[in-house]
Amino acid sequence: MKKLNNKSVKLAGLVIACATISACEQNFDDPIADNNADYHNGSADFSNYVSIGDSLTAGYADNALYLNGQLNSFPNVLAQQFSKVGGGEFTQPLMDDNLGGLLFAGNESPAFANRYVFDSATKTPGPIEGTPVTEVTNVLTGTFTNMGVPGAKSFHLLSNTLATPSGLFTDPPSANPYFVRFASSATATIIGDAVAQQPSFFTLWVGNNDVLSYATTGGTGVDQTGSAVDPGDYGSDDITNPVVFAQVYTALVATITTGNTDAKGVLVNIPDVKTIPFFKTVPHNPLPLDLATATALNTTAYATYNTALADALSAEAIDQAEHDDRQILFSAALNNAVVIEDEDLTSIPGLPSIRQATADDLLVLTASSKIGALVDVNADPTDPASLRWGITQALEDGDVLIKSEQDKVEIARTAFNATIETAATNNDNLVLFDVAALMNELSTSVNFGTGVITAEYVKGGGFSLDGVHMTARGYTVISNRIIDTINTGFEANIPPVNPGEYSTIFLK
Numbered sequence: 001m002k003k004l005n006n007k008s009v010k011l012a013g014l015v016i017a018c019a020t021i022s023a024c025e026q027n028f029d030d031p032i033a034d035n036n037a038d039y040h041n042g043s044a045d046f047s048n049y050v051s052i053g054d055s056l057t058a059g060y061a062d063n064a065l066y067l068n069g070q071l072n073s074f075p076n077v078l079a080q081q082f083s084k085v086g087g088g089e090f091t092q093p094l095m096d097d098n099l100g101g102l103l104f105a106g107n108e109s110p111a112f113a114n115r116y117v118f119d120s121a122t123k124t125p126g127p128i129e130g131t132p133v134t135e136v137t138n139v140l141t142g143t144f145t146n147m148g149v150p151g152a153k154s155f156h157l158l159s160n161t162l163a164t165p166s167g168l169f170t171d172p173p174s175a176n177p178y179f180v181r182f183a184s185s186a187t188a189t190i191i192g193d194a195v196a197q198q199p200s201f202f203t204l205w206v207g208n209n210d211v212l213s214y215a216t217t218g219g220t221g222v223d224q225t226g227s228a229v230d231p232g233d234y235g236s237d238d239i240t241n242p243v244v245f246a247q248v249y250t251a252l253v254a255t256i257t258t259g260n261t262d263a264k265g266v267l268v269n270i271p272d273v274k275t276i277p278f279f280k281t282v283p284h285n286p287l288p289l290d291l292a293t294a295t296a297l298n299t300t301a302y303a304t305y306n307t308a309l310a311d312a313l314s315a316e317a318i319d320q321a322e323h324d325d326r327q328i329l330f331s332a333a334l335n336n337a338v339v340i341e342d343e344d345l346t347s348i349p350g351l352p353s354i355r356q357a358t359a360d361d362l363l364v365l366t367a368s369s370k371i372g373a374l375v376d377v378n379a380d381p382t383d384p385a386s387l388r389w390g391i392t393q394a395l396e397d398g399d400v401l402i403k404s405e406q407d408k409v410e411i412a413r414t415a416f417n418a419t420i421e422t423a424a425t426n427n428d429n430l431v432l433f434d435v436a437a438l439m440n441e442l443s444t445s446v447n448f449g450t451g452v453i454t455a456e457y458v459k460g461g462g463f464s465l466d467g468v469h470m471t472a473r474g475y476t477v478i479s480n481r482i483i484d485t486i487n488t489g490f491e492a493n494i495p496p497v498n499p500g501e502y503s504t505i506f507l508k
Contacts, residue, residue: 039084042492044264046087050145050199051075052157052191052256053206053268057148058178059092061464061471062506063127064100064115065150065178072472072502075146075203077479081494082201092146093182101132102177104168108132112177116465118458119508124369125458125465128508136177137165147194149179153209153240154248155231157190172236191255198260203482204252205268205435207416210240211409215273216468218364218398219405225412239408242415249416253423253430264429264490266482269417271439273409277457278365278467279401280443284338284357286371287391291332296384301392302328305351312348322346326355338363338371338390340400354394360403365457365467367399431489433482448477450500461504472502 051057051073058065059073070076070092079090100115101108114127149156156176161167163183167175184193194202214221214237221237224244231244257263273279289297298306306327313323328339338357345353357363363371370389379386387393401409417436424432438446442455442462453474454460457467462474470478476499483494 038493039495040493041082041085042487042490044486044490044492045200045262046082046085048088048145048197048200049075049079049082049090049202050147050194050197051078051203051205052147052194052252053204054148054152054209055150055469056208057203057205058146058150059148059475060150061466061469061475062100062115062117062125063464063466064113065095066100066115067095067098068503069100069115069472070094070146072475073146073148074470074475074479074482075148077476077497078203078482079145081479081483081497085492085494090146091142091144093140093144093178096134097130097132099128099130099132101127101134103132103135104177105137106135115506117506117508118465126508128506134181136168136180139165139180140182143184143193143197144182145197145199147190149176149190151176151178151209152190152206153213153231154207154245154252155240157206157252158248159232160187160189160192162190163188191252195255195260199256199263199265202256202263202265203268204256204265206252207240207245207249207270207420210245210416211270211412212273212468213237214239215401215405215409216278216364218396218401219408220398223408223412225408239412240416242412242419245412245416246419249419249423253427257427257429261429266431266433266485266489267420267424268433268435268482269420270413271436272413273401274362274406275436275439275443275455276468277455277460277463279362280455281365281457281467282363282368282371284359284361284363286363286368287330287338289330289332294330294332297330297391308348308351312351317348318346328354328356338400339392339394340390340402341394341397342402343397344402344404352394357400362401362406363395364399364401367395370395370399431485433485435478435481438478438481446477448480448499450498453477453499453504458505465505471504473499473504476502 057075059070061069076090076092079087102112114130114132116125117128118125156162161174162176162179164175164186165180167173168177168180179190217237221235223239224234224241225239227241231240309323309326312318326345339354340357342353342355372391373389374381375387375389375393389395421432424430445452445454453462455462462470464471476497480496483496486492487494
């Protein structure tokens, strides 16, 4: 998945105290008993398991790839369970520390900063202190059966430029630093290195970034659905054309299985972005205002704007519905809406395309550090004229995923999942794991036998501090569901793990 903004996330208007965070350091007293010695592999062969995918496969968490996260990646957890039914060695391109930051020829990069930890005093996550030691240009030797590459989109798995070290220093970079670290050569492809190992069993979970990067950046990319643009020319935050995705995904599955007809595997689909904390945490109405402040905003800051809006209605430049949607009115309550940019609004000369957020809007997690803050950090905070984000200055396009943008993401995701399901259905050696259904379950809660996890940010235990990737506990729940899928699809009996024995978020 996409690398997120490394700025600390401050949850405006939310009260999160570690005293109420049951998932911080919790372990359960009743682990899942290992009481069945009749484990077997069924019709599958786990002697050479290879996992293929993006950051969710790599074990990415808390806005970074770090050692502990990799050790608790869902493929590594699966491999540990596979070892009980004939599974072989599983190798990963491990980071050199638990900080997670990267060095590029000795230099730190703000785009690849240290992992997040949660500060219970300030109630905010932010990068852990320390100087990372993982040097990207120190290429690892050997082969690695975890072929998860953070940031990879579907078509990146076929690219022969991601492993070229010099590509790390171009603008924009043409190489992926995580793949540069462990690729077999400077011209290797991710799928090529995976297939060269002739896996007897594999998992393939890719396509998340084909929509997620667009979503997490508030729809600032381009929806390439219906276009003829070569994916090599896409922007980093574009939605992949579903036709292109189908061609690429079909080619990936064929590349793995052709000539390796005994290989069996699990194909994993793409979750709905609306089910993850990155879009569920910051409310559309996070601004508590008293009566005096609300009145001042209505009679001064937005009086001219609202009058001009009324004039546009009278001139029939807009209809009544749009007028009502765009009118900005604050009240003495907790539900004062954030002012946001909306490119879908009618252009009115002299007026910005702004409105107040509604329940249909998804404010991104990283916007929480801006809401109510000074636009100019050097401005006088006591001066009423000092602009504040979301109050007297509209949030930026990248801070909000509006309804029309959500629809674009969902149309593409639905098409991607149809392709993945078809690939699984058309090959008797493949089964489909519906992780999208699991993510929907997490919106309420998932009982794993010795406890529960949810998608609630910080407190739920399922998602790490970046709001996109799982905690170690969350990844083990995914592992257990994949094991269930394998046991059913290949008549195996692989034991589950106890998620309660795995960590959730880390405190500062």
